[in-house]
Every structure is written in C-alpha cells, then in structure tokens.
Amino acid sequence: MTTAELYKELNYVNHSREKRLYYANLVIEHPELVPKLLDILFMVDDKTSTRAAWVLEFMCSNKLEAIIPYLDTFTSNIKKVHLDSAVRPVAKICELLAKAYASKEDNVIKHHLTEVHKEHIIETCFDYMINDEKVAPKAYSMNTLFLFGKGYDWVYPELVLILERDFHSQSAAFKARARHILKKIKKSSKEKPSKK
Template sequence: MTEAVWTAKILKISSSLADRRAMGYELLKFPDGVIYCLHFIFEATNKERVTKSAFALDQAVRSDLDILKPHKTRFFKALCVIETDPVKRIFAKTLELISFSFLKGSFPLHKPEQELMVSTCFDWLIAPEKVAVKVFAMQCLYNLRNAQNWIIPELTAQLEQHFSEAGPAFQSRARHILKKLKN
C-alpha cells in the first residue's frame, strides 16, 4: 500500500471509537502502515492526519504492542515532537503499555529509550497537561522507578506536591502509586 492510499484511508476515519478500532485492525493487517503513521506524526504538517494516525496507532498498539517493536526508533523520534492533547494522551498511554511490557521482559528498552521515557513523563507530570496524560505518565514512571535511583524520591515529591490541587482522577492514581512507593 502506498503512502497516498494510506493517507486517504486515515483521513476517512472519524473520532468515533468504532472508526478508530477499524483503522487499528487495518493497521494490524498492514503493519507497514505503522511507518506511515509515525512519519505523519513526526512531520506534523497536517494536524488532522497526525491525530487520525495517532488514533489508528493507539488501537493497534492496544491490541498488539509487538507491532511497535520494529519501529521503536521512529516512535521515540515522534515522541519528541508531539504537541496536541489527543496525541499526547495516546503516546502517554502507549508509554504506559511499553513500561508494563518492559517490566515483564517482553519489550526491551535501551538506556537512552528509558531515559527519554522518564524525562518525557516527568515533563508531562509537572506541566499543565490533561489529567489522562498525567495519570498515564505517573504510572509509566512508577513502572520505570528502578531505571534510575532518583526516580522514586522525585516521583513521590511530585505526586505529593500536586495532590491537593489535583482532581479526583489524578488523586486516585497518585494515592495508589504513593501507597506502593511507601511500602
């Protein structure tokens, strides 16, 4: 499938869950589409194409994270340039999924990839991001807590610092993580 054909398919989907899932399944059948999606997200020249590519990638990765393994380098390059809220939420969820798989030993990460995940998640946790991004980021940081010895005290400090002014979703996850960190 050519990039032009893939672009046409991507631009046809709506934000409905049914459309996103259908495109995610399409991506699972055509794994080379991951390259196109990550390219569109990285180049960021068309906001609609970026968002819809992220929608498709999100659904595919939730079904089979292994689809991302051959494209880790592209994924981490795209991570460095994302700007819109929906795409940040999708990438934050993907980082959470990657960190869970990394803990199980099924998604290997090099040290620079771990460091990028940690720094990005702390940036999102500290910045005025949407709550879903913060929740996924704090879970990812918890999962990668042993990657560097400063993560646990810094994560604890950030969660405690932001706890009182945060909403219920943030507080719920933070309470859960803080309890684990203190045990």
C-alpha cells in the same frame, strides 16, 4: 498504500471504537504502514496526527510487538507531540511499553526496549507530569514512571516531589491516581534497594 493515501484514509477515523479498530487492524495486517503512520503522527501541528495517534494506540493495545522495529523513531520523537488528542494515546502507548517491560512473564518488548528508549519515555512522561496536560496523560505517565522507576534510583524521588507538589491543585481523578502511586512507591521502597 503511500503515506499520502494513508493520510487521506485517516480522515475517516473518528472517536468510534469501530473506526479506530478497523484502521489498527489494517496496520497490523500491513506492517509496512507502521512507519507511514508514525510519519503522520509526528506531523505534530497537523490535526490528522491525532488520528494517527489513535490508530497507533489501538494497534499497540492489540499487538504491541508491531511497534518494535520502530521503537527508535517512536521514542525519539514523542517529546514533540503536543496536541491534547495526540498526547493521551502517546502516553498510553508509553504505559503499555512499561507494563510489558515490567511484566513477570518474558516477552519480546523486554528484549528490544533499550536504555535509550526507556530514557526518552521517562523524559517525556516527566514533561507530561510537569506541563499543563489533561489528567489521562498524567495518569498514564505516573504509572509508566512508577514501573520504569524500579530501575532508576532518581525517578521515584522526582515523581514523589511532583505528585506531592501538584496534589492540591489537581482534579479528584489525579488525586486518586497520585495516592495510589505514592502508596506503591512507599511499598516498593521498603521491599528492596533500587539499582543504578
């Protein structure tokens, strides 16, 4: 399947779980489609890019290691994504990568996610926190920053500053997640000194 054919196929993707899952499984079964899906995702001004983002999120939720060969492409381009419907799945994928990386169990993500990848993700998540994004990407970003922040001594102070500054102007959902993350940061800071 060419990029153009995949682009056409993505027109059949909608909000239903079945459609997203169908195409995510198609991409998992045909890994050669992953770079084509990423090409479409990074057509950031095209509405079809959001459908590519939905499929990529479902693929990563089911088989995160499928993105490994494309981590350079994914992490170096995520900052360009700006359509609301595409930002949320991208933020979710960042959180999935952070959770895998921070996991107590050994996994392939730990061996392939480089410092540069993490820095791109951290930078993008801070952008989501600062920019006028919806609650979901902010919530995923808070968690991602919390998880990666354990390895960077500058992340927690910045995150705390943003959460405290924005707390009163945000929604109840934001406040609930922010409270939870602030509590975790406080607990984590007491447990051990940070590295770097």
